[in-house]
Amino acid sequence: MSEDDRRGFGARLEIVAIGEELLGGETVDTNAAWLGRTLKGAGLRVVRRATVGDDVAAIRAAVREALTRVSVVLCTGGLGPTRDDVTLDAVAGLAGVRLEESETLVRELQRRFAARGLTMPEINRRQARVPAGATVFPNPRGTAPGLAIAVGDGQVLLLPGVPQEMRAITEASVLPFLQRQWPASVRPETRVLRTTGIAESSLAERVEDVVATLTDLEVAFLPGYEGVDVRLTSWGGATDALDAAVAALASRLERWLYTVGLESLEEVVAAELVRRGRRLVVAESCTGGLLAKRLTDLPGSSRYLLAGWVAYVNRAKELFLAVPPSLLADHGAVSEQAVRAMAEGGLRFPDADYAVAITGVAGPSGGTVEKPVGTVWIAVAGAGQTVARRLLLPGDRAEIRDRSAQAALHLLLRQLRREGRGHDHAQ
Amino acid sequence: MSEDDRRGFGARLEIVAIGEELLGGETVDTNAAWLGRTLKGAGLRVVRRATVGDDVAAIRAAVREALTRVSVVLCTGGLGPTRDDVTLDAVAGLAGVRLEESETLVRELQRRFAARGLTMPEINRRQARVPAGATVFPNPRGTAPGLAIAVGDGQVLLLPGVPQEMRAITEASVLPFLQRQWPASVRPETRVLRTTGIAESSLAERVEDVVATLTDLEVAFLPGYEGVDVRLTSWGGATDALDAAVAALASRLERWLYTVGLESLEEVVAAELVRRGRRLVVAESCTGGLLAKRLTDLPGSSRYLLAGWVAYVNRAKELFLAVPPSLLADHGAVSEQAVRAMAEGGLRFPDADYAVAITGVAGPSGGTVEKPVGTVWIAVAGAGQTVARRLLLPGDRAEIRDRSAQAALHLLLRQLRREGRGHDHAQ
Numbered sequence: 001m002s003e004d005d006r007r008g009f010g011a012r013l014e015i016v017a018i019g020e021e022l023l024g025g026e027t028v029d030t031n032a033a034w035l036g037r038t039l040k041g042a043g044l045r046v047v048r049r050a051t052v053g054d055d056v057a058a059i060r061a062a063v064r065e066a067l068t069r070v071s072v073v074l075c076t077g078g079l080g081p082t083r084d085d086v087t088l089d090a091v092a093g094l095a096g097v098r099l100e101e102s103e104t105l106v107r108e109l110q111r112r113f114a115a116r117g118l119t120m121p122e123i124n125r126r127q128a129r130v131p132a133g134a135t136v137f138p139n140p141r142g143t144a145p146g147l148a149i150a151v152g153d154g155q156v157l158l159l160p161g162v163p164q165e166m167r168a169i170t171e172a173s174v175l176p177f178l179q180r181q182w183p184a185s186v187r188p189e190t191r192v193l194r195t196t197g198i199a200e201s202s203l204a205e206r207v208e209d210v211v212a213t214l215t216d217l218e219v220a221f222l223p224g225y226e227g228v229d230v231r232l233t234s235w236g237g238a239t240d241a242l243d244a245a246v247a248a249l250a251s252r253l254e255r256w257l258y259t260v261g262l263e264s265l266e267e268v269v270a271a272e273l274v275r276r277g278r279r280l281v282v283a284e285s286c287t288g289g290l291l292a293k294r295l296t297d298l299p300g301s302s303r304y305l306l307a308g309w310v311a312y313v314n315r316a317k318e319l320f321l322a323v324p325p326s327l328l329a330d331h332g333a334v335s336e337q338a339v340r341a342m343a344e345g346g347l348r349f350p351d352a353d354y355a356v357a358i359t360g361v362a363g364p365s366g367g368t369v370e371k372p373v374g375t376v377w378i379a380v381a382g383a384g385q386t387v388a389r390r391l392l393l394p395g396d397r398a399e400i401r402d403r404s405a406q407a408a409l410h411l412l413l414r415q416l417r418r419e420g421r422g423h424d425h426a427q
Numbered sequence: 428m429s430e431d432d433r434r435g436f437g438a439r440l441e442i443v444a445i446g447e448e449l450l451g452g453e454t455v456d457t458n459a460a461w462l463g464r465t466l467k468g469a470g471l472r473v474v475r476r477a478t479v480g481d482d483v484a485a486i487r488a489a490v491r492e493a494l495t496r497v498s499v500v501l502c503t504g505g506l507g508p509t510r511d512d513v514t515l516d517a518v519a520g521l522a523g524v525r526l527e528e529s530e531t532l533v534r535e536l537q538r539r540f541a542a543r544g545l546t547m548p549e550i551n552r553r554q555a556r557v558p559a560g561a562t563v564f565p566n567p568r569g570t571a572p573g574l575a576i577a578v579g580d581g582q583v584l585l586l587p588g589v590p591q592e593m594r595a596i597t598e599a600s601v602l603p604f605l606q607r608q609w610p611a612s613v614r615p616e617t618r619v620l621r622t623t624g625i626a627e628s629s630l631a632e633r634v635e636d637v638v639a640t641l642t643d644l645e646v647a648f649l650p651g652y653e654g655v656d657v658r659l660t661s662w663g664g665a666t667d668a669l670d671a672a673v674a675a676l677a678s679r680l681e682r683w684l685y686t687v688g689l690e691s692l693e694e695v696v697a698a699e700l701v702r703r704g705r706r707l708v709v710a711e712s713c714t715g716g717l718l719a720k721r722l723t724d725l726p727g728s729s730r731y732l733l734a735g736w737v738a739y740v741n742r743a744k745e746l747f748l749a750v751p752p753s754l755l756a757d758h759g760a761v762s763e764q765a766v767r768a769m770a771e772g773g774l775r776f777p778d779a780d781y782a783v784a785i786t787g788v789a790g791p792s793g794g795t796v797e798k799p800v801g802t803v804w805i806a807v808a809g810a811g812q813t814v815a816r817r818l819l820l821p822g823d824r825a826e827i828r829d830r831s832a833q834a835a836l837h838l839l840l841r842q843l844r845r846e847g848r849g850h851d852h853a854q
Contacts, residue, residue, distance in 0.1 A: 021649055023473045025463025026658070029456060032478070036452025046450045048485065049478040051459070058475065065492070081628050082648055116819055121628040141822065164652075164826065222453060282737070288723025289716030292737040296715025299791050299824055307743035310709070310719040310735030312728075315777055320734070320747075350742055364726050397726060 011182040013039070014066040015049040018059055018077035018087050019161055022051050031076050031166050038167075042175050043187035054078050059090035067154045072181060074174070077161030079144035081123045087158060088147070092131040095151045099129040105136070109143055137173035141165045146173060155181070189234045191246050195256035196227030196265060196410050203228050203253065210248045216241055225399050226265070226406045227256075258413060265409045266294045272416045273304035278353040278382075280412075282308040283321055283346040285333060285359040286376065291405040306352055311342065321345030321357075334359050334371050336379075336388050343381035343388075354382030354415070356408050360391070362400045374400055378408040383419045387411065438609040440466070441493040442476040445486055445504035445514050446588055449478050458503050458593055465594075469602050470614035481505050486517035494581045499608060501601075504588030506571035508550045514585055515574070519558040522578045526556040532563070536570055564600035568592040573600060582608070616661045618673050622683040623654030623692060623837050630655050630680065637675045643668055652826050653692070653833045654683075685840055692836045693721045699843045700731035705780040705809075707839075709735040710748055710773040712760065712786040713803060718832040733779055738769065748772030748784075761786050761798050763815050770808035770815075781809030781842070783835050787818070789827045801827050805835040810846045814838065 015035060021027040029051065036046045050066065052058040059078070066073045078087030092099050105128035113120040127144045130136060137146030137159075144160040146169040157174060159166045195203060200223040204211075207230075211219050218233040230249060234242050246260055259268045273280060282291050282305070292308035295301055309320040314333055317323040323341040331337040339357050346355035360376025367373035374395070379388040391407055393400045442462060448454040456478065463473045474497065479485040486505070493500045505514030519526050532555035540547040554571045557563060564573030564586075571587040573596040584601060586593045622630060627650040631638075634657075638646050645660040657676060661669050677684055686695045700707060709718050709732070719735035722728055736747040741760055744750040750768040758764040766784050773782035787803025794800035801822070806815040818834055820827045 020647060022459070023463050023476065024467050025460040025465070025473075026649060028460040032449070033452040033455040036450050038452070040451050046452075047480065048489075049450065051476040051478070053474065062475075080648075080650070082631055084647065116821060118626075121632050123628050123631060162650075162652075164823065220453065284716075287720075288728065288732070289711075289719030289735055289737070290723075292716030293714075293720045296717075296737070296739065297825065297828075301715065302739060305715070305737075306740050307747070308716055308737030308739070309747075310716070310723070310732075310737070312723065312735070313733050316734035319776075320736075349746075398724065401724075 011044045011178075012047045012070050013044060013072040013074060013178075014070050015046055016059065016062045016066060016073055016075045017049060017051040017161075018054060018075060019051075020053045020084075022077070023053055031161065031163055034163070034167060035074070035076070035170065038170060038175070039178075040188070041190075042179065044178055044182065054084045054086055056086050056090040056093070059087060060094050063091060063094060063151070063156055067151060067156075071154045072157065072178065073154065074157045074159065076159045076166055079127065079158060079160045081121075081126050081143070085126070088129060088131070091149055091151070091156050091158060095131060095149050095156070097132045097134075097149070099131055101125065102128050102130045102136070105130065105145065112143065135177070137169050137177070139165050139169055140172065141168045145169075148177060186235060189237060189239060189242060191232045191242050191260060192262060193230040193232075193246065193249055193253065193257055194227060194259050194261070194263075194265075195230070195253055196258060196406055198228065198253075198256040200228045203230070203256070207249055207252050210245070210252065214241075214245050217245060225395060226402055227258075258410065264294075265406060265413070267298060269409050269413050269416070270295065270298050270301065270304055272413060273354075276416065276419070278304065278416065279306050279351055280304055281306050281346045281349045281352045281355045283342040283355060283357040284308065284310055285312060285317070285342070286362040287358045287360075287401050287405050287408075288312060290401050291356065291358060291408060294405055294409070307349055309346065317342060322348070332371070334361055334375055334377060336377055336390065339377035339379040340381070340386050340388050343379040343386055347381045352382075354380060354412065356380050356412050358404050358408050360393075360400070360404055362397045362404075364397060376400065376404045376407075378404065378411055380408070380412050380415045382415065387415060438471045438605075438613075439474045439497050440471060440499040440501060440605075441497050442473055443486065443489045443493060443500060443502045444476060444478045444588075445481060445502060446478075447480045447511075449504070450480055458588065458590055461590070461594060462501070462503070462597065465597060465602070466605075467615060469606065471605055471609070481511045481513055483513050483517040483520070486514060487521050490518060490521060490578070490583055494578060494583075498581045499584065499605065500581065501584045501586065503586045503593055506554065506585060506587045508548070508553050508570070512553070515556060515558070518576055518578070518583050518585060522558060522576050522583070524558045524560060524576070526558055528552065529555050529557045529563070532557065532572065539570065562604070564596050564604070566592055566596055567599065568595045572596075575604060613662050613664070616664065616666060616669060618659045618669050618687060619689060620657040620659075620673065620676055620680065620684055621654060621686050621688070621690075621692075622657070622680055623685060623833050625655065625680075625683040627655045630657070630683070634676055634679050637672070637679060641668075641672050644672055652822060653829055654685075685837060692833060692840070694725060696836050696840050696843070697722065697725050697728065697731055699840060700781075703843065703846070705731065705843065706733050706778055707731055708733050708773045708776045708779045708782045710769045710782060710784040711735065711737055712739060712744070712769075713789040714785045714787075714828050714832050714835075715739060717828050718783065718785060718835055721832055721836070734776055736773065744769060749775070759798070761788055761802055761804060763804055763817065766804035766806040766815050767808075767813050770806040770813055774808045779809075781807060781839065783807050783839050785831050785835050787820075787827070787831055789824045789831075791824060803827065803831045803834075805831065805838055807835070807839050807842045809842065814842060 050062040110120045135148040142165040147158040220231045222229040311317040322345040342357035343355045357379045363373035374393040376391040393403045477489040505512045537547045562575040569592040574585040647658045649656040738744040749772040769784035770782045784806045790800035801820040803818040820830045
């Protein structure tokens with residue numbers, strides 16, 4: 001029996017995920033984890049999930065079974081325009097109601113296609129069908145609306161399987177809808193400490209004695225290859241205990257901690273750059289644009305990112321960043337000398353305050369005895385100095401590239417925070 | 428009833444995935460997709476999957492239900508050493524058999540710990556328990572073995588949830604075990620046509636009449652925001668019919684088809700560049716490094732990618748790519764003139780054969796009535812010409828960026844293929 005069951009919280013629901021591609025393995029079901037997390041954050045527990053194919057009988061059986069255990073079933077997938085998509089028919093049949101074409105939805109679909117200069121294909125009319133009496137949740141991102149349909153004493157919610165659409169409808173409409181069903185549901189309170197650059201076992205050892213004292217909180221270590229998150233959860237509204245635990249853990253983990261919250265490292269770095277009015281350039285070799293991509297994933301990134309170079313071949317390092325050919329010949333492109341020269345060359349860009357550089361061996365080939373795959377140099381130039389670090393990273397090409405970008409962002413963050421401290425007296 | 432059921436293929440099984448973290452969303456269930464794909468490749472269909480928490484009653488209920496539909500149930504997760512891990516107890520109870528500590532397994536565990544200079548913690552003895560009469564599948568990667576347990580007339584297979592361990596046991600032991608259960612199982616043959624730049628509904632309309640004739644094949648449209656895959660499956664070894672269907676569909680979809688296979692668009696582009704000995708530079712504004720990142724995700728990318736620019740601010744477009752300030756002032760950075768100038772400026776890089784440029788409004792802000800969010804210009808310069816296209820893309824910032832990079836890669840691929848045809852006579 002889980003913690004929550006012992007505490008007897010009542011807001012329980014089940015998910016039925018629909019799609020042959022989820023069973024055949026063509027698609028990884030990322031909706032499941034997102035929904036689990038999002039609903040849990042709203043105090044709603046997913047207690048079971050069934051995954052079935054695009055098959056009327058299988059969908060009906062799974063929904064019917066789920067409704068014997070819980071009063072709300074959330075279905076994802078199978079709302080597309082093609083004949084494969086049978087979720088709506090299956091659930092309307094179970095509810096014993098007809099599907100009617102909604103003029104409003106047809107017009108909305110036509111408008112959506114027209115906005116892109118297209119005529120709505122006739123096939124999309126299927127997505128304008130609504131079961132009698134259903135609640136319609138608008139889809140701001142696509143053509144299939146979400147629906148809530150009464151089946152017996154229960155409610156069956158239908159959402160499209162496309163992640164962006166599912167998420168948008170859930171946030172805008174489904175969470176408020178569910179919160180009206182369970183107005184008194186207890187929401188857990190959580191704090192997340194996000195760290196990078198320290199292994200899970202080292203981190204756990206470092207905070208072992210603190211964690212042993214946190215008997216009223218759920219403590220989870222969530223390792224990923226970009227870092228380890230420590231999640232603290234209180235189901236009893238023990239806000240003071242949470243805050244005290246965060247403070248105790250933060251003081252042990254200061255060197256690796258980049259945020260108490262859910263922000264990504266690039267979001268924390270971006271906020272720090274904007275707050276200080278600093279502008280950045282990036283010079284990448286082995287990460288090949290990944291660092292710039294992460295920094296520009298965020299809206300408004302032109303406030304802090306000026307430009308970047310993918311200096312993939314040596315000639316590019318010379319031409320873009322004025323790295324001397326003799327330096328590359330003497331020390332190689334993966335060296336402290338090269339990464340410092342790349343960062344300092346980048347910093348010459350007009351108005352740049354900081355430059356970050358990365359050069360390394362991402363593999364799978366290109367490693368040597370002296371510089372094996374996973375050898376990466378990172379540097380940050382700015383505020384009158386250049387700091388460089390050598391990394392020796394485990395993992396495959398993708399992991400090495402991700403970890404390199406993560407370490408470079410973390411080094412930049414530490415330099416930015418140091419700048420703040422160093423300038424306190426001068427300001 | 429699905430296509431396969433109608434055809435009466437018998438090798439069907441269900442999965443029960445066990446773990447609170449799968450319901451709470453702390454973990455994405457990647458095992459499910461891997462197992463689905465791997466089993467399907469061996470001619471074994473996963474027809475349903477249930478996900479439940481670490482809870483004896485829930486596990487028993489899910490396994491018992493599954494056994495009413497199929498004769499083999501594969502459970503993953505809940506075999507760890509801690510008290511949370513109750514899968515073994517749940518299934519042994521269902522089978523009505525006792526758990527006995529296996530001396531062989533205890534010695535194996537002790538040996539495993541000793542090899543790392545450690546003493547086996549007492550807690551790990553739990554993982555040496557075996558239900559009477561069960562088949563043990565050795566775990567080459569960890570401490571929990573796999574097990575096959577007879578429950579009534581059916582078989583319940585238990586595998587650890589750690590992906591590396593689950594995969595290793597499946598490949599070494601579970602697939603051979605299952606193939607002995609169903610010696611005559613039919614392996615499916617599949618073909619995938621990957622397209623980009625055409626919406627699912629338009630694609631479906633365009634091939635509707637062809638698909639109507641493919642009565643012996645399973646046809647699935649798999650849309651993602653980077654394109655639509657069409658998957659054809661034959662369960663009857665109808666290779667000729669598959670190939671004929673591929674040819675018929677390919678001729679309808681030529682303009683959007685980039686491969687018949689499983690390669691990503693960047694892999695297809697990379698192979699084409701390498702085959703032709705062509706080298707590329709990329710100049711990105713709104714995608715901010717994403718295109719370069721995708722091209723360098725692949726091992727060996729230095730064979731075809733020379734360099735890239737993230738020309739995020741106008742000054743970078745001027746300095747890196749020699750775009751005239753007056754052009755940017757007259758037409759704006761998101762314009763046909765700007766994107767052509769970016770590509771042509773990039774092409775000046777030493778030894779570059781092709782240059783790809785992208786500039787647009789990725790949003791969420793920065794849109795105007797004339798150039799709304801989603802307005803993107805892409806260009807490809809090379810082989811003596813520059814082609815440019817205007818896109819008007821739906822979606823959020825991430826989608827617009829992904830679709831822009833995808834469209835640019837596709838335009839490059841089309842130009843590369845055209846080059847081939849154009850030069851046929853000259854060569």
